[in-house]
Amino acid sequence: MGHFHYPRHFGLLGAATVVLFLLSHWDLLSDSLLASFAINGALHALSLSLALRAPQKNLRKAAFIALAAALSVFTMYVGIIGLVLFAAVPGNGRLYMVLGLCSLSGAITYGSLIRIFWIRKFSPRLILGLAFLCLLATSLAFFARAYFPALGGWWLTAVWWFAFSGGLWFFDTHPDALRQPKYNAA
Numbered sequence: 001m002g003h004f005h006y007p008r009h010f011g012l013l014g015a016a017t018v019v020l021f022l023l024s025h026w027d028l029l030s031d032s033l034l035a036s037f038a039i040n041g042a043l044h045a046l047s048l049s050l051a052l053r054a055p056q057k058n059l060r061k062a063a064f065i066a067l068a069a070a071l072s073v074f075t076m077y078v079g080i081i082g083l084v085l086f087a088a089v090p091g092n093g094r095l096y097m098v099l100g101l102c103s104l105s106g107a108i109t110y111g112s113l114i115r116i117f118w119i120r121k122f123s124p125r126l127i128l129g130l131a132f133l134c135l136l137a138t139s140l141a142f143f144a145r146a147y148f149p150a151l152g153g154w155w156l157t158a159v160w161w162f163a164f165s166g167g168l169w170f171f172d173t174h175p176d177a178l179r180q181p182k183y184n185a186a
Helices: 007-023 034-051 058-085 091-117 122-149 155-173
Strands: none
Touching: 007 034, 007 155, 034 058, 034 155, 058 091, 058 155, 091 122, 091 155, 122 155
């Protein structure tokens, strides 16, 4: 069954994607990268908080949303540092490496936050599996963005959101997904 009501979560995520598209289309966040990343983190966390199956206190939900926004801003700074660290990498290779670094670090920190707040049995192995799923999805989204200029930054965020949430749904509803089989030694 899972810890979240996933149809509600994906519906809210779809609505958040529309909000993100409209904000980028109207250039309301183009001046502030910091606010953009914070809003991106808060929107996904809000959609998760509103989809919880078990009732939780509003203060706990608000703390989760605030910490998710802060982690999203942290991911932005990881990207800025990555741009400096990978300065010697030519062309788009640098951008793919930094995007991958941001995608992985964002998924690992956010997955850990979900583990602390909502799903105690969410193992580090599952969080890493989720992080690699996000890495693959955002890399493909960045590749697609090169061929379709109309896709903006909102596109990368939305793809990351849906990859993360799809992986979360799978690992939350199939907890044995990454367990290694135990073989009989006899």
